[in-house]
Amino acid sequence: MTIARLPPDAINQIAAGEVIERPAAAVKELVENALDAGATSIRILAEDGGISRLLVEDDGGGIPRDQLSLAVERHATSKLAPDADGHLDLLNIVTMGFRGEALPSIGAIARLAITSRAKDADQAWTLRVEGGVLEGPMPAPWPNNRSGTRVEVRDLFFATPARLNFMKSARSESLAISDMVKRLALSRPDVAFTLDLDGRTALKVVPEGSDAASQRSARVAAILGRDAAADALVIDTERAEVRLTGLAGLPTAARGDARHQHLFVNGRPVKDPLLKGAARAAYQDVLARDRHPVLALFLEMDPKLVDVNVHPAKTEVRFRDPALVRGLVIGALRHALGSSGIRSPQALGQATLGALGAQTGFGMPWSRGGGGQLSPYQPNFPAYQPPAGAIEAGREAGSLRAGFAEPMARTSFDAQADVGAPIEDETSYPLGAAKAQLHATYVIAETADGLVIVDQHAAHERLTLERMKAAMEGQGIARQPSLIPDIIEMEEADCERLLARADEFARFGLGLENFGRGAIAVTETPAILGKVNTHKLLQDLADDLAAYDEGLSLKERIDEVLATMACHGSVRAGRHLSADEMNFLLRDMERTPRSGQCNHGRPTFVKLSLTDIERLFGRK
Secondary structure: OOOOOOOOHHHHHHHHHHHHHHHHHHHHHHHHHHOOOOOOOOOEEEHHHHHHEOOOEOOOOOOEEEEEEEEOOOOOOOOOOOOOOOOOOOOOOOOEEEEHHHHHHHHHHHHHEEEOOOOOOOOOOEEEEOOOOOEEEEEOOOOOOOOOOEEEOOOOOOOOHHHHHHHOOOHHHHHHHHHHHHHHHHHOOOOEEEEEEEEEEEEEEEEOOOHHHHHHHHHHHHHOOOOHHHHHHEEEEOOOOOOEEEEEHHHHHHHHHHHHHEEEEOOOEEHHHHHHHHHHHHHHOOOOOEEOOOOOEEEEHHHHHHHHHOOOOOOOOOOOHHHHHHHHHHHHHHHHOOOOOOOOHHHHHHHHHHHHHHHHHOOOOOOOOOOOOOOOOOOOOOOOOOOOOOHHHHHHOOOOOOOOOOOOOOOOOOOOOOOOOOOOHHHHHHOOOEEEEOOOOOEEEEOEEEEEEEEHHHHHHHHHHHHHHHHHHHHHHOOEEEEEEEEEEOHHHHHHHHOOOHHHHOOOOOOEOOOOOOEEEEEEEEHHHOOOOHHHHHHHHHHHHHHHHOOOOOHHEEEEEHHHHHHHHHOOOOOOOOHHHHHHHHHHHHOOOOOOOOOOEEEEEEEEEEEHHHHOOOOO
């Protein structure tokens, strides 16, 4: 075969296939250019899913007339500056990217028009590119005296019609554009964004707040919803000059897919499997595996510690020290979840009020007899009574109101349960004072500013699990040695990944040894798992390491067994509780980490404010 140089138009079309695979990618490139130009307001318009027309307009610094033609040449960029020695440092990138392929790629496959007015210029100029052929620059009108740039793209992929066969419906492409703009708007809460889709305003956000933290919180609320911002934990931590900030949703506010996980590195939205794996690891004992937390996390680090140009579309990054980043994310999220205190999603309370408002009154059996009791202090059912002296002995131990995140020594339903010293007004506790039990399943408590409904089984299930985890961490995981080691044959790459983390797995009771090329000997397994399919376990771990650089499956299986044991060892729905037992439960919840959700991420209680209840009855 003869080697020949490709013509420029073919080179540009190939580059376009890598960079502009769909209209949303074109929007991303053009908006990033606007951000790098210092824009404070960006308008995006799309018609027919972006295929017929795309427009991105900004108020940035603009492009001088003599540089418009250069802007559409391949590998021409304004985003790299030489150092004192005249060398370009490709690892010190402080812009959204420097590849210099977006505009020429778009011009090679579409009808492109760039109109720009540079700062201090007295005239705007337009350059047109159609299928790689340039026209201009020529004078153009501009609405006012400010600087800025307007890029209009028509008939995307007209020069490569085969690519149109791979486009989805106009609605799907519009949704992809909307999702991309939302991610970019989240990354820069100091910039105003407007998105119009087929003549309809799909998004309009402006900077809100006096500082970066308040701006970010307001932007998350505007993009993900007020409930997502309200039901989130604030993240702000730093390790080895790598800072992680943002918001992490409560487990009880999790979603059915990962679309609401937004990750940013130095202001750049990325889809990084390492970060997603770290999030999964942090939430693994408070969420079912098919649930995903809402996240808006921002990593800031020295640009030299991350390579942002490993992918033509710049959606992936590579960290110099991935273990540091992974550990930082997992540690920050776990710390936030463990120290969040008692919280219930606001959306859950509003949904409860909405359901109540749709019925006459509360729609609950509040009459005496049946399932509900107005006064549990005079019950009409046999109630469990702690051994004599247990309550008085516990009360002498002192109040439990402080230190909600203290480790729990035992559950409140043991004979030796700790009990806080009574206070004059029990409603001042975060979860209030128990007043009733409904259907032998739900505890009703009065707080200073409303009421709380607790699912007694879900709550005690979490308390039991936390006690079991603390005991296991203190005593270590019991191991089950193999009389004859299992020899598992796997691909060499998988074996290397597993053996490199053998010490880590050993802490969970899994013993691995090298057994030659492409084989691993399993010498012991965690006793708590009973009989184990070692081949499947090792393959799952190897897959996790390949995808996330984190061996999640082993810990998840142990957590699953513990959760099952905690479920069977917890007070069941249908069991009548005395007033003291109900208050024991509330006090234990107040001082136990992650007690706001059960082991599968479901809420353990719902809180209704007095103001909302009064509105429900028309008092306000």
